[in-house]
Amino acid sequence: MTLAPSRVAPSELVPLGVRALAARPLRSSLSxxxxxxxxxxxxxxxxxSTSQSADLLAQIDRLGTNLLTVVGDSSQEADEADLPAYAxxxxxxxxxxxxxxxxxxxxxxxxxxxxxxxxxxxxxxxxRATDLDLLAAVDGHVRTGRFLDDATQRFxxxxxxxxxxxxxxxxxxxxxxxxxxxxxxxxxxxxxDPLPLAPELDRSALVGFPEAEASLGLDGHASRLxxxxxxxxxxxxxxxxxxxxxxxxxxxxxxxxxxxxxxxRAAVAGSASALYLxxxxxxxxxxxxxxxxxxxxxxxERRPEIGLRRTLGATxxxxxxxxxxxxxxxxxxxxxxxxxxxxxxxxxxxxxHGWTAVVPASxxxxxxxxxxxxxxxxGSYPAVRAARLPPTDALRSV
Numbered sequence: 001m002t003l004a005p006s007r008v009a010p011s012e013l014v015p016l017g018v019r020a021l022a023a024r025p026l027r028s029s030l031s032x033x034x035x036x037x038x039x040x041x042x043x044x045x046x047x048x049s050t051s052q053s054a055d056l057l058a059q060i061d062r063l064g065t066n067l068l069t070v071v072g073d074s075s076q077e078a079d080e081a082d083l084p085a086y087a088x089x090x091x092x093x094x095x096x097x098x099x100x101x102x103x104x105x106x107x108x109x110x111x112x113x114x115x116x117x118x119x120x121x122x123x124x125x126x127x128r129a130t131d132l133d134l135l136a137a138v139d140g141h142v143r144t145g146r147f148l149d150d151a152t153q154r155f156x157x158x159x160x161x162x163x164x165x166x167x168x169x170x171x172x173x174x175x176x177x178x179x180x181x182x183x184x185x186x187x188x189x190x191x192x193d194p195l196p197l198a199p200e201l202d203r204s205a206l207v208g209f210p211e212a213e214a215s216l217g218l219d220g221h222a223s224r225l226x227x228x229x230x231x232x233x234x235x236x237x238x239x240x241x242x243x244x245x246x247x248x249x250x251x252x253x254x255x256x257x258x259x260x261x262x263x264x265r266a267a268v269a270g271s272a273s274a275l276y277l278x279x280x281x282x283x284x285x286x287x288x289x290x291x292x293x294x295x296x297x298x299x300x301e302r303r304p305e306i307g308l309r310r311t312l313g314a315t316x317x318x319x320x321x322x323x324x325x326x327x328x329x330x331x332x333x334x335x336x337x338x339x340x341x342x343x344x345x346x347x348x349x350x351x352x353h354g355w356t357a358v359v360p361a362s363x364x365x366x367x368x369x370x371x372x373x374x375x376x377x378x379g380s381y382p383a384v385r386a387a388r389l390p391p392t393d394a395l396r397s398v
Contacts, residue, residue: 020298024209031294032245032334034287035374039338040345041283045362047346055355066234067197070241071254080105081254087222088131094240096233100119101137102222104129104209109182109216111158111205113168117180117279123167126159127181128204129212130294137226138198141394145173145190153208155364156215158186161202162194162195182216198226198259288374291330295323299389306389316387323344323386327379328331328372339364 021028070091072081084090088102110119134140135147146256147159158181160170163317169175170188177188186207195201212218225245230236240259242250299306306319350357 013321013325014329016322017329020322020326021329024298027294028330028333031287031290032330032337034290035284035331035334035371036287036338036341038281038287039335039371040341041338042281042347042367043339043359043363047342047357047359048349050270050360050363051346051350051355051358052353054358055353065221065257066119066229066231068227068229068234068241069198069256069257069258070227070245071253072223075251081252082219082221082223083225083247085221088225090137090244091225091227091241094237094244096228096230098235099133099137099226099228101133101226102131102209103134103206103224103226104218104221105223106182106212106216106218110169111164111182111186112180115180115185122325124203125164125167126200126204127202127216128206129209129216129218130206130272132211134201134206136227137228138195138201139228140191140195140198142190143193144171145188147190147192148206148208152189154210154214155208155389156184156186156211157189157207158180159190159192159206161190161192161204161206163199163202164205165191167203167206179205181207200224207291207329250329284370284374287334287379288331291327291375292381294330295327295379296385298326299323299382302386303389306386310389319389320383320387322377323383324379327382328375331371331375331378332368338371339367342367 035225041298070083070087072083082104088100092100106127106129110122111125111127112122130147130148133152135142142159143162145159148157158179160168160179165171166177170179170191173188173191178185179188180186186205192201207216209218209220213220227237227241234257238255241255242253246253309319310316346359347357349355
């Protein structure tokens with residue numbers, strides 16, 4: 001009589017592995033925790049980085065990439081140099097230019113909440129003269145109040161950037177407000193929304209050119225231009241601005257595109273995540289070593305079980321596959337828990353910063369595949385060791 005070879009269906013291996021892990025719940029949970037932490041770190045880092053980059057790119061799309069700034073190069077890093085007197089007019093004549101707004105930094109003027117504040121406590125705020133086309137050029141909006149007009153630009157009236165208003169303790173203009181600016185009181189006409197492409201305006205108190213020339217010592221020269229160009233002409237306009245504004249010394253005119261700074265921030269956000277991904281990889285490696293250690297201990301503890309199964313007809317392949325499946329289950333459970341934890345961390349941080357939470361599908365699948373591969377590697381040695389255990393030696397330990 002020929003005995004049929006012993007067989008174990010693949011569908012039987014998973015229940016066997018689940019029962020074996022359930023028999024030692026604490027040990028199994030701690031082993032899977034290492035994988036979970038590593039996967040959570042990887043998914044969380046990639047999710048947060050992608051969410052931040054997506055938010056920055058959305059800002060760029062919303063604000064546009066066709067804003068250029070023109071600044072006179074200065075030997076003093078803190079101050080902007082004067083541009084030629086007709087810089088704004090000549091810049092407006094360049095084909096492809098849509099709007100040009102001139103501003104002038106007033107380094108001698110300071111703005112304070114009241115006239116009782118010491119001179120050295122100005123909160124790093126600046127005072128700038130501006131023309132009336134500024135909001136159109138930078139795509140700015142007034143949060144409360146109103147912007148300067150033909151009348152108010154000739155009087156001691158100011159509009160505050162978002163950060164300047166916050167520093168000066170001015171929120172909604174539900175009543176007349178005034179600030180001490182340049183040694184006299186200026187009425188606050190409005191407060192602007194934040195300007196991501198022009199952060200220097202966020203920290204400024206804006207006054208009209210006529211009033212700045214009359215009472216703040218401005219000589220009529222602008223020090224910074226905001227140029228809004230047609231989208232398909234940005235490069236051509238940028239290349240011509242320096243030579244058009246100052247033909248004698250175009251090297252003294254600096255032209256930049258503020259949206260490039262946001263794009264650089266997005267790139268930096270992605271590159272900075274490499275360090276945290278490395279830490280996640282270390283956690284994964286530690287988790288894999290933990291699984292390998294647990295499986296080796298399980299082989300030693302379950303020698304009688306292995307001997308009994310071999311005596312009843314189980315082959316070495318059956319024993320090896322059982323322990324390998326247990327290792328895979330540990331790593332898979334840890335990976336699933338890590339993905340959930342990483343996605344939760346991404347959602348919380350994105351909500352706190354006002355981003356749209358994005359968890360890349362590639363990060364999830366990559367993390368799962370890496371975890372399963374690690375489970376195979378970690379369980380291979382214990383599985384082979386269990387399979388090579390002689391049945392007689394195993395039963396002798398009962």
